[in-house]
Amino acid sequence: MREWLIKQFGKARLMRWIMTFYPPYFGAGVRVKHISDDFRDIQVSMGLGWYNRNYVGTQFGGSLYSMVDPFFMLMLMENLGSKYIVWDKAADIDFIAPGKGPVFARFNIDDTLLDEIRRQTASGEKYLPQLQVDIHDGAGNLVARVGKTLYVRLKPQARQA
Numbered sequence: 001m002r003e004w005l006i007k008q009f010g011k012a013r014l015m016r017w018i019m020t021f022y023p024p025y026f027g028a029g030v031r032v033k034h035i036s037d038d039f040r041d042i043q044v045s046m047g048l049g050w051y052n053r054n055y056v057g058t059q060f061g062g063s064l065y066s067m068v069d070p071f072f073m074l075m076l077m078e079n080l081g082s083k084y085i086v087w088d089k090a091a092d093i094d095f096i097a098p099g100k101g102p103v104f105a106r107f108n109i110d111d112t113l114l115d116e117i118r119r120q121t122a123s124g125e126k127y128l129p130q131l132q133v134d135i136h137d138g139a140g141n142l143v144a145r146v147g148k149t150l151y152v153r154l155k156p157q158a159r160q161a
Contacts, residue, residue, distance in 0.1 A: 010037065011037075011039075011078075012035040012036060012037045012038075012039060013035070015032075015035055015039075015074070016032045016034070016035045019032040019035075020032045024066065025066075025067075027051060028046065028051065028052050028063045028066060028067070029046050029047045029048075029049055029051060029052055029063075030044060030045070030046045030063075030066065030067045031044065031045050031046070031047075032044050033045055038079070039074070039075050039078035039079055040075065040079065040108060040109050040110065041106070041107070041108055042071050042074075042075065042106070042107040043104070043105070043106045043107075044067055044068065044071070044104070044105050044106075044107075045102055045103065045104045045105075046059070046063060046064075046067045046102065046103050047101075047102045048099065048100070048101050048102060048103075056098075057100075058098035058099050058100055059098070059099030059100075059103060059143070061093065061095060061144075064093065064095075064099060064103065064135055064143070064144050064146075065091070065093050065146065067103070067105060067135070068105050068107075068133050068135065068146050069088075069091070070088075071107045071133075072088075072107060072109070072131045072133070072148050072150060073086055073087065073088050073148075073150060075107060075109050076109070076114075076117070076150060076152065079109065079114055080114065080117065080118075080152070082155075083154060083155055084117075084121070084152055084153065084154055084155065085151070085152070085153045085154075085155055086150060086151070086152050087150065087151040088148065088149075088150060088151075089128060089149045089150055089151040090148075090149040091146065091147065091148050091149070092146070092147045093144055093145070093146045093147075094144060094145045094146075094147075095143075095144050096142045096143060096144055096145060097137075097141060097142065097143050098143070099135070099137060099143045099144070100137065101137055101138055102137070102138050103135050103136065103137055103138075103143050104135070104136050104137075104138070105133050105134065105135045105136070105146075106133070107133055109131075113129065113131075116129070117129060117152050120152075121152055121153055121154045122154070124153070124154055124156070125153070126151060126152065126153045127151075127152045127153070128149050128150065128151060128152075129149070129150050129152065130147060130148070130149050131147070131148045131149075131150065132145060132146065132147050132148070133145075133146050133148070134146075
């Protein structure tokens with residue numbers, strides 16, 4: 001069934017649909033707007049509603065973080081392939097300004113990052129890349145900056161091959 005769905009819709013399109021209707025995202029108003037076919041560019045947004053508004057009427061901080069949580073890990077998993085272990089290790093969020101309306105984030109990874117990860121993990125050592133994504137409002141103003149540390153390691157059987 002999974003292979004049939006991927007064949008019919010494409011992996012990126014299917015993932016976008018799944019993530020958009022994933023209950024925590026759907027309930028928080030998070031929408032996955034775009035996933036490139038190579039999983040190197042992802043765009044997400046989140047509206048402001050009663051369901052994700054805090055006591056003072058702005059975007060709830062937990063929803064802001066939730067909006068960006070899994071994407072770097074998914075992007076690396078898709079680009080590095082099944083020979084690698086990829087996990088979220090740590091995260092931090094710096095709240096810059098209140099989110100008073102819809103907010104947006106865009107994730108990008110490039111060949112330089114992927115080459116560095118492969119180089120750092122070639123001998124079987126773990127590597128902890130630190131990535132960052134900014135959350136902006138509709139006017140382009142910075143609302144929050146999220147730092148993610150990922151854990152990446154070549155799987156033992158891949159090192160022997």
